[in-house]
Amino acid sequence: MTMPAIDRLLQHWQRWQQNRRAIWIVYAALVFVLATAPFLVGMSAGSAWVRILDFILLYVILALGLNIVVGYAGLLDLGYIAFYAVGAYFFGLLASPHFDIHLPFWVLLPLGAVVAAMFGMLLGAPTLKLRGDYLAIVTLGFGEIIRIFLTNLNAPVNITNGPQGLNMIDPIRFGGVSLSQTQSVFGFSTSGAYLYYYLFLALVLVVMFVAIRLQNSRIGRAWVAIREDEVAAEAMGINTRNIKLLAFAMGASFGGIGGGLYASFQGFISPESFTLSESITVLCMVVLGGMGNVAGVILGAVLLVVVPEVLRDAVRPLLGDSVDPNAVRMLLFGVALVAIMIFRPAGLLPSVRRQREFASDNEVLAQEQASLYDARR
Amino acid sequence: MTPGADTAKRPASAWVTVSGLCKHFGGLAALSDVSLTINEGEIYGLIGPNGAGKTTFFNVLTGLYTPDLGDLLLNGQSLAGLKPNEIVARGIARTFQNIRLFANMTALENVMVGRHVRTHAGVLGAVLRDRKTCAEERDIRERARGLLDYVGIGRHTHALAKHLPYGDQRRLEIARALATDPLLLALDEPAAGMNPSEAGKLQELLQSIRARGITILLIEHHVRLVMGVCDRVAVLDYGKKIAEGRPQDVRRDPTVIEAYLGGALGGAEPGDGAIA
Amino acid sequence: MEISAELPQHLVNGLVLGSIYALVALGYTMVYGILELINFAHGEITMMGAMVALAVITALVGEGSTVPGFVIVLVGLGVAVVICMALGFVIERVAYRPLRRAPRLAALITAIGISIIFQAAALLIWSSKPIKFPKILPEAQFELAGATISALQLAIVLLSFLLMAALWVLVQRTRIGRAMRATAQSPELAGLMGINPNYVISITFVLGAALAAVAGVMVAAYDTQADTYMGSLLGLKAFTAAVLGGIGNIAGAMVGGIVLGVVESLGAGYIGGLTGGFLGSHYKDVFAFFVLILVLVFRPTGLLGERVAERA
Numbered sequence: 001m002t003m004p005a006i007d008r009l010l011q012h013w014q015r016w017q018q019n020r021r022a023i024w025i026v027y028a029a030l031v032f033v034l035a036t037a038p039f040l041v042g043m044s045a046g047s048a049w050v051r052i053l054d055f056i057l058l059y060v061i062l063a064l065g066l067n068i069v070v071g072y073a074g075l076l077d078l079g080y081i082a083f084y085a086v087g088a089y090f091f092g093l094l095a096s097p098h099f100d101i102h103l104p105f106w107v108l109l110p111l112g113a114v115v116a117a118m119f120g121m122l123l124g125a126p127t128l129k130l131r132g133d134y135l136a137i138v139t140l141g142f143g144e145i146i147r148i149f150l151t152n153l154n155a156p157v158n159i160t161n162g163p164q165g166l167n168m169i170d171p172i173r174f175g176g177v178s179l180s181q182t183q184s185v186f187g188f189s190t191s192g193a194y195l196y197y198y199l200f201l202a203l204v205l206v207v208m209f210v211a212i213r214l215q216n217s218r219i220g221r222a223w224v225a226i227r228e229d230e231v232a233a234e235a236m237g238i239n240t241r242n243i244k245l246l247a248f249a250m251g252a253s254f255g256g257i258g259g260g261l262y263a264s265f266q267g268f269i270s271p272e273s274f275t276l277s278e279s280i281t282v283l284c285m286v287v288l289g290g291m292g293n294v295a296g297v298i299l300g301a302v303l304l305v306v307v308p309e310v311l312r313d314a315v316r317p318l319l320g321d322s323v324d325p326n327a328v329r330m331l332l333f334g335v336a337l338v339a340i341m342i343f344r345p346a347g348l349l350p351s352v353r354r355q356r357e358f359a360s361d362n363e364v365l366a367q368e369q370a371s372l373y374d375a376r377r
Numbered sequence: 378m379t380p381g382a383d384t385a386k387r388p389a390s391a392w393v394t395v396s397g398l399c400k401h402f403g404g405l406a407a408l409s410d411v412s413l414t415i416n417e418g419e420i421y422g423l424i425g426p427n428g429a430g431k432t433t434f435f436n437v438l439t440g441l442y443t444p445d446l447g448d449l450l451l452n453g454q455s456l457a458g459l460k461p462n463e464i465v466a467r468g469i470a471r472t473f474q475n476i477r478l479f480a481n482m483t484a485l486e487n488v489m490v491g492r493h494v495r496t497h498a499g500v501l502g503a504v505l506r507d508r509k510t511c512a513e514e515r516d517i518r519e520r521a522r523g524l525l526d527y528v529g530i531g532r533h534t535h536a537l538a539k540h541l542p543y544g545d546q547r548r549l550e551i552a553r554a555l556a557t558d559p560l561l562l563a564l565d566e567p568a569a570g571m572n573p574s575e576a577g578k579l580q581e582l583l584q585s586i587r588a589r590g591i592t593i594l595l596i597e598h599h600v601r602l603v604m605g606v607c608d609r610v611a612v613l614d615y616g617k618k619i620a621e622g623r624p625q626d627v628r629r630d631p632t633v634i635e636a637y638l639g640g641a642l643g644g645a646e647p648g649d650g651a652i653a
Numbered sequence: 654m655e656i657s658a659e660l661p662q663h664l665v666n667g668l669v670l671g672s673i674y675a676l677v678a679l680g681y682t683m684v685y686g687i688l689e690l691i692n693f694a695h696g697e698i699t700m701m702g703a704m705v706a707l708a709v710i711t712a713l714v715g716e717g718s719t720v721p722g723f724v725i726v727l728v729g730l731g732v733a734v735v736i737c738m739a740l741g742f743v744i745e746r747v748a749y750r751p752l753r754r755a756p757r758l759a760a761l762i763t764a765i766g767i768s769i770i771f772q773a774a775a776l777l778i779w780s781s782k783p784i785k786f787p788k789i790l791p792e793a794q795f796e797l798a799g800a801t802i803s804a805l806q807l808a809i810v811l812l813s814f815l816l817m818a819a820l821w822v823l824v825q826r827t828r829i830g831r832a833m834r835a836t837a838q839s840p841e842l843a844g845l846m847g848i849n850p851n852y853v854i855s856i857t858f859v860l861g862a863a864l865a866a867v868a869g870v871m872v873a874a875y876d877t878q879a880d881t882y883m884g885s886l887l888g889l890k891a892f893t894a895a896v897l898g899g900i901g902n903i904a905g906a907m908v909g910g911i912v913l914g915v916v917e918s919l920g921a922g923y924i925g926g927l928t929g930g931f932l933g934s935h936y937k938d939v940f941a942f943f944v945l946i947l948v949l950v951f952r953p954t955g956l957l958g959e960r961v962a963e964r965a
Contacts (some may be wrong), residue, residue: 235471
């Protein structure tokens with residue numbers, strides 16, 4: 001089932017896209033908005049919302065990473081936040097008073113991505129032969145294991161500082177300028193959130209670029225083939241093991257970058273930031289936004305950060321203090337997930353391919369007709 | 378570009394030796410001491426009643442199953458223990474009895490996936506799109522188009538695989554297998570469900586593929602096709618090989634006739650119906 | 654020396670824990686056997702059972718009545734079972750049935766969504782503060798082969814085994830049980846034989862939910878409290894138990910549950926000694942995950958499961 005209203009909107013959008021001048025206007029407007037977003041937001045909604053803007057960008061990076069694993073390769077990873085945690089702790093341990101090591105960000109971010117990628121392959125390796133449901137549970141288990149280790153590796157040797165987490169993590173510095181310092185721009189005072197925005201935006205663009213390039217490549221095709229029919233893919237010469245590990249590694253590396261950025265932005269990290277709930281949130285962003293589609297995933301990330309924040313401000317006066325806004329948010333999340341799966345399972349902005357997969361065709365696959373054993377997807 | 382264009386570069390002969398192959402599932406002996414030889418450049422048929430173990434043989438040959446006993450040699454090199462994708466790299470490509478296409482990919486994309494094993498672009502290539510990668514992508518696309526035309530479904534290039542008519546889906550599977558530049562093409566019932574004229578065109582296609590230098594191993598029930606196109610056949614029954622030789626000799630073999638329960642192999646053929 | 658002294662106690666604790674895991678595992682395995690779906694919401698149903706029962710129990714205790722403790726508990730249990738059965742029925746009807754023909758991913762994500770809804774609903778109803786289990790049950794203790802067993806532990810084990818036996822009889826000896834087994838093999842064929850698969854599937858969910866409710870109350874009694882977060886970890890461990898025994902296999906869920914309980918209990922007891930103090934017993938939650946991973950990598954069909962070969 002599809003929602004006709006959304007489809008009509010998309011049709012209008014597609015027709016409008018044909019108009020060349022319209023395209024340029026839209027892109028120019030987009031560039032302008034992206035370039036001035038923190039100021040636009042700061043002036044209209046307040047500086048707290050600039051921080052939220054930054055978090056949107058962080059989640060976009062995460063969602064794009066998970067999109068590679070879930071959206072491209074079709075591997076349902078429920079423990080993705082573990083790579084975010086690895087990236088964050090890698091940065092935090094090597095750029096804070098904890099061990100008194102202070103490496104610069106241009107070393108730690110790329111290395112963090114690499115370390116996260118290695119974890120991605122490590123955690124992915126046991127799951128390679130597993131079917132969808134089992135894969136989900138095992139990855140969920142891994143996510144929890146990482147969190148439990150982070151919480152408990154503070155005795156007898158204090159590695160991670162346990163539940164207290166890491167404090168006073170170095171902010172990112174360009175030249176002598178620390179991004180967390182308040183600056184003065186044309187007489188307008190900008191907090192650290194403003195500067196970090198531009199760094200995050202740059203990395204979002206890089207990550208988007210990599211994701212799109214991967215999608216339309218030999219590797220991207222191999223991922224789709226594996227998702228469609230893994231046995232056939234292997235029978236056509238694809239080394240499914242390596243290609244799947246590659247998906248885990250690439251996805252994890254994005255998470256690692258996001259983690260490093262988060263650690264320096266927030267200045268403080270603890271295992272409580274990396275819960276199963278967070279993994280599920282990122283998964284929701286990918287699924288609700290539109291699996292496999294970069295634009296859809298970004299939309300999902302934006303919606304799932306903004307809407308709860310808006311609701312929090314809107315709901316509190318309505319329900320009073322006795323109702324936990326977090327619980328309301330979770331409830332709406334869950335309802336949204338179920339509703340989307342029943343009514344629009346490919347997501348709000350699905351990729352063309354995913355739309356085909358979820359469409360209820362009257363044409364039946366020749367495969368499905370043939371045998372009782374086959375095509376159990 | 379046409380398939381088999383790499384024939385000139387290929388080493389020696391692509392002959393397959395199977396010796397003493399055994400495969401059990403629980404208590405059931407799917408294959409018992411099967412031995413056969415396929416010569417380079419021939420079209421070799423594997424026939425037998427349903428459940429005789431033909432597809433099991435294919436699955437062992439292509440690495441989906443590991444044999445309990447026995448060996449498989451291609452070109453003198455053992456295929457034992459290799460994974461399916463490694464076997465493709467060695468030069469054996471297959472189609473499936475129940476058609477396993479990538480349903481939501483276009484015909485072109487399906488065949489392009491077949492080129493994966495012979496191409497190399499990795500993550501760096503994908504992201505940087507350097508000259509070598511772009512040239513490789515162009516080549517993949519052209520070869521794929523060529524193969525679609527070659528098997529006769531060029532008009533479906535951008536159609537989704539799941540929307541293709543049944544006969545064209547089978548051809549697409551063949552095109553995809555050809556894209557891997559195989560030495561041996563293993564086809565599992567390519568003519569199933571085809572009418573006489575389609576089967577005739579398939580016969581021409583198979584002969585054309587053989588003319589390019591690719592050896593063909595064929596599982597088929599389709600009598601006329603087997604008689605018309607196979608150089609030699611082997612007959613399996615209950616996992617054992619009961620006959621091997623030229624089609625016209627095998628069809629007169631009393632053991633074979635009995636295996637088909639007195640089926641209409643000899644004398645007048647009842648049209649083009651499947652055996653048994 | 655130290656090992657053998659503590660061993661019986663660990664075994665007893667493990668048996669108790671394992672019985673609870675087994676009850677919850679049965680729900681997972683029955684649903685998976687019929688629908689090939691991991692019912693993520695099952696752990697939350699267990700939690701709901703515990704919370705509902707405790708709410709009833711604390712309300713009744715507040716009355717200051719002279720009714721014996723275990724009767725109050727039984728009433729609470731009864732209410733919890735009924736409510737959970739209703740919840741199980743509703744989930745299947747509203748969320749899973751429309752997705753029977755959908756790709757696996759959609760059903761899985763829906764299950765996750767349902768589990769989130771349940772947890773959120775519980776948070777809204779009861780907040781995150783734990784509810785304490787009133788001390789109304791007899792606190793007798795027995796000595797057996799070097800271990801101390803409390804009356805509660807004994808009750809848990811006996812009740813669990815009773816329920817498991819009842820389920821076994823139901824599945825193996827009754828008409829509805831035959832229908833369940835047939836539908837698990839192939840819903841289409843069962844349909845052709847005159848069995849209504851929808852009916853059987855509903856029954857499966859309802860039965861599983863009932864067992865989960867009982868398990869939830871047991872956990873609440875054993876931990877002397879229940880809170881809205883207890884469902885996820887318990888659900889995960891119970892699922893591990895189901896996989897360990899062979900998913901889809903009812904006897905497997907029972908065996909898997911007991912084995913997992915014992916392994917966890919032994920592990921928690923000895924891990925300090927084994928790792929020289931590096932890893933403490935708060936790592937015990939990790940055992941279930943490791944067991945799960947080991948099983949899925951080395952013996953994915955579980956202890957009692959059957960090998961399913963993929964035919965090309």
